[in-house]
Amino acid sequence: MRSASWRAMLLMMVLGGTAARVYPADSRVVSAFSTVGVRGPSGEAPAVTLYVVPDGKTFLLTDVLVTNHGQEVGPLYLSDSRGTRCSIALLQATVIANAPGGLYVIMSPHTTFSSGIPFGPGEPVTATVAGAVNGLDVTISGKLLPGPHVPKAVRLPGGARDDTEETPGQ
Numbered sequence: 640m641r642s643a644s645w646r647a648m649l650l651m652m653v654l655g656g657t658a659a660r661v662y663p664a665d666s667r668v669v670s671a672f673s674t675v676g677v678r679g680p681s682g683e684a685p686a687v688t689l690y691v692v693p694d695g696k697t698f699l700l701t702d703v704l705v706t707n708h709g710q711e712v713g714p715l716y717l718s719d720s721r722g723t724r725c726s727i728a729l730l731q732a733t734v735i736a737n738a739p740g741g742l743y744v745i746m747s748p749h750t751t752f753s754s755g756i757p758f759g760p761g762e763p764v765t766a767t768v769a770g771a772v773n774g775l776d777v778t779i780s781g782k783l784l785p786g787p788h789v790p791k792a793v794r795l796p797g798g799a800r801d802d803t804e805e806t807p808g809q
Contacts, residue, residue: 669698670780671764676711676771684771686718689779690764697786698758700779703727705750709773715750716769717779719762727752729768729775760786 671690678684692698705715705727713729729750734742758764766777 666782666784668780669783670778672776672778673766674774675715675766675777676709676768677774678771684768684774686765686767687777688763688765689777692758692760692762692764692786693783694760695786696760697784698762698764699782699784700724700754700756700758700764701781702779703750703752703754704778705729705752706776706778707748707750709775710748711768711771711773711775714769715775715777716767717756718765718767719758721762724756724758725752725754 669690673687673689675687676684690698700717703715703717707713707729711729713727715727715729716723717725717727727750730748736742764779768775
């Protein structure tokens with residue numbers, strides 16, 4: 640009896656340690672929503688920043704839900720400051736069998752995408768739709784995990800200066 644409870648306690652400790660490594664105590668679920676692909680006055684659909692990862696954290700993108708009532712043909716691009724991280728095809732075709740007349744194809748306005756794409760500290764998660772006209776709604780969600788701290792640039796007095804600074808007397 641005594642060894643069975645000891646084994647159960649040991650099993651709970653091992654499982655608890657595994658869960659602590661997989662899901663750190665200071666991680667939390669994050670979700671963001673925006674309308675993407677709406678044309679501005681210039682006639683172009685600008686990129687939309689969905690979320691900016693805080694310093695010292697890593698955002699692990701797990702799910703993307705797209706509601707495409709405007710029937711955009713896409714694709715939807717998710718990127719950070721360095722470039723495109725993933726591309727999601729819009730208007731997924733679904734074939735329905737046994738419809739009157741044989742097969743019937745519908746284009747689903749809802750698209751879901753699951754991934755494990757990490758975005759680093761200070762990085763924006765931006766969304767763009769190629770050839771957008773009406774726009775679509777994008778919801779992203781994921782885990783905010785502990786990550787590296789990105790130090791800011793340190794400026795030393797008397798060091799080199801960039802061309803954008805004004806110098807007196809010019």
